[in-house]
Amino acid sequence: MEDDACKGSGGEGIIGTWLRKHRLFYLGATRHPFILNIRDGAVDFPSFKRWLGQDYIFVRAFVPFVAALLLKAWRDSDDQSDIEVILGGMAALNDEIAWFKKEALKWDIQLSSIVPQKANQDYCRFLESLLHPDVEYTVAITAFWVIEAVYQESFAHCLEEGSGTPPELRDTCERWGNDDFGKYCCSLRKIADRQLEKASDDVRVKAEGTLLYVLEHEVAFWNMSHGEA
Numbered sequence: 491m492e493d494d495a496c497k498g499s500g501g502e503g504i505i506g507t508w509l510r511k512h513r514l515f516y517l518g519a520t521r522h523p524f525i526l527n528i529r530d531g532a533v534d535f536p537s538f539k540r541w542l543g544q545d546y547i548f549v550r551a552f553v554p555f556v557a558a559l560l561l562k563a564w565r566d567s568d569d570q571s572d573i574e575v576i577l578g579g580m581a582a583l584n585d586e587i588a589w590f591k592k593e594a595l596k597w598d599i600q601l602s603s604i605v606p607q608k609a610n611q612d613y614c615r616f617l618e619s620l621l622h623p624d625v626e627y628t629v630a631i632t633a634f635w636v637i638e639a640v641y642q643e644s645f646a647h648c649l650e651e652g653s654g655t656p657p658e659l660r661d662t663c664e665r666w667g668n669d670d671f672g673k674y675c676c677s678l679r680k681i682a683d684r685q686l687e688k689a690s691d692d693v694r695v696k697a698e699g700t701l702l703y704v705l706e707h708e709v710a711f712w713n714m715s716h717g718e719a
């Protein structure tokens with residue numbers, strides 16, 4: 491991509507090639523109307539609250555995925571530092587859960603009464619399918635990177651100069667759009683690229699397919715905000 495945030499952290503890599511090849515899909519997830527509306531100050535607050543409640547459920551389901559990824563890294567990675575990067579991601583999820591609880595109070599949302607919508611259930615089921623020990627570390631780390639990167643790129647867009655993000659939503663945008671989260675996403679991408687370089691063609695094809703599935707699920711997830719389940 492022209493404005494590749496991870497440039498300088500080592501070549502275009504396989505992921506860079508895929509991002510160019512699937513640019514429109516990637517933009518569909520990172521420049522979704524929900525995000526553009528936040529950035530333009532045009533978001534309606536019921537949509538935002540719908541997204542917030544559904545994302546809390548998603549993040550809870552994301553924890554076992556990351557736990558399984560840790561096991562895969564421990565089993566299959568030849569670089570010990572992968573574990574530390576993924577553990578950092580787990581710690582960020584712990585903070586995220588606490589943050590959702592705080593935000594729910596602020597927006598008067600009863601988290602215990604949120605019913606997961608179909609797109610959320612489908613996405614969580616997809617995550618669950620990646621827990622299986624037969625799913626390769628390379629495929630799972632590629633999924634992890636893109637799941638995190640979509641939020642990072644989306645919310646960072648709402649913080650760029652000239653954006654009209656409402657002050658009440660800046661905290662949300664900063665949660666995922668901040669520079670440290672950006673650096674963490676670049677570390678994940680580097681790991682995924684390293685794994686992909688040495689993977690068989692078969693595993694690479696699976697990882698590319700997984701990346702596209704994640705993008706589809708992310709778009710469906712944003713769509714829930716305007717009531718399309």
Ligand SMILES: Cc1ncc(CN)c(N)n1
Pocket residue numbers: 545548549637638641708711
């Ligand atoms: C749907 C979704 N995708 C990604 C993230 C970032 N952890 C999230 N909270 N929710």
